[in-house]
Amino acid sequence: MHDIRAIRENPAGFDAALARRGDAGMSSQVLELDSARRAKIQASEEAQAAQNAASKAVGAAKASGDEAEFERLRALVAEKKAEVGTMQGEAKALDAQLADMLARIPNLPAEDVPEGTDEADNVEVTRWGTPRDFGFAPKEHFEIGGVAGAMDFGTAGKISGARFVMLKGAVARIHRALAQFMVDTHVDQNGLTEVNSPVLVRDEAMYGTDKLPKFGDDSYQTTNGWWLVPTSEVPLTYSVAEDILEAGSLPIRMTAHTLCFRSEAGSAGKDTSGMLRQHQFEKVEMVSITHPDESDAEQKRMLRCAEGILEALGIPYRTVILCTGDMGFGARRTFDIEAWLPGQNTYREISSVSTTGDFQARRMNARFRPEGGGKPEFVHTLNGSGLAVGRCLIAVLENGQQEDGSVELPEELAPYLGGKTRLNAAGALE
Known part of the structure; x- marks a missing residue:
């Protein structure tokens, strides 16, 4: 607002x-x-x-x-x-x-955001890791021998329709392990507070986090009025709605692993193969509530938290700052992290880290009381993926694939997989 x-x-x-x-x-x-x-x-x-x-x-x-x-x-x-x-x-x-x-008017871009019209004008700010030389033509995630039988689109389609997947066996366990690893890293190393948040929210929460009225068609609403969250940014950010916080309590840093739901109304025909773009997916979200003077530094901190997950997993990535024409509605500045997907021979977005300034805070009347007294001021809110779990699964499978259809898994996941570090060509962990 x-x-x-x-x-x-x-x-x-x-x-x-x-x-x-x-x-x-x-x-x-x-x-x-x-x-x-x-x-x-x-x-x-x-x-x-x-x-x-x-x-x-x-x-x-x-x-x-x-x-x-x-x-x-x-x-x-x-x-x-x-x-x-x-x-x-x-x-x-x-x-x-x-x-x-x-x-209905979008947020105003920060002065340092590059001007442009679409993703072609985004500016790369950093790159980490070197894409592997496979020595064979790498496959997309759903084509890998050890994965194909455990990534069931047909059964999911019978149950729910297009853009759903049913993960089974070892692949389902790797997916779960990734989410647990992300949350543990954010809590134990990055100092975020874990939250188990609702995935059904009221109109006010969607409005306060700028998802309504403009983007109602991109989300799902139940017959009794609740909305299924497009991301846990909504409940985490709205948790401070109507509050007057003490300045000394800032920043508030939270993380949550939840199901997310998006209708993908504006993406007809995009990424229809595999599980890159789904109606239901899981994400580990990061949200920070900060003093206005600290929000730019907090965005950089959150960006490093997300990048650190990929570095720990050994996934090459690049980070770009979105141009003015490619930013989301509520963003003042956004950095996208794009993971290298060898099956597509390109980088694909796996995280967006955005600052909204006081744009959301005004909508939900979230304020803080300055130290030493004075009139309450609006907080700044930030959000970022840390990371999209399904897309991270894709990156791990594609980057670790072997010519025989097996997948070498990151060592960081071994504690969550019973010490196992390989998905064999038959789809079993070993």
């Missing part, structure tokens, strides 16, 4: 920031609606003052015995009361229209 006062003070700057995203300026429409709303509020207050004055005069007219004046003033009070009610209703309607308009 945007600060209407900031738009009033610098409408040209607001429009220029939107233009960097490739969006049309909105300040004139916003300020026109804001002006109408403020005028209606002022008229309502003036009518209320006239009603109050007439109400006082009624008593004086009754005391003086002036029946004609008494009846005139009574009629005036009734007239002003009706006028106040009408104006307050109109002001409330205009206020709702303004809030809806502001809620």
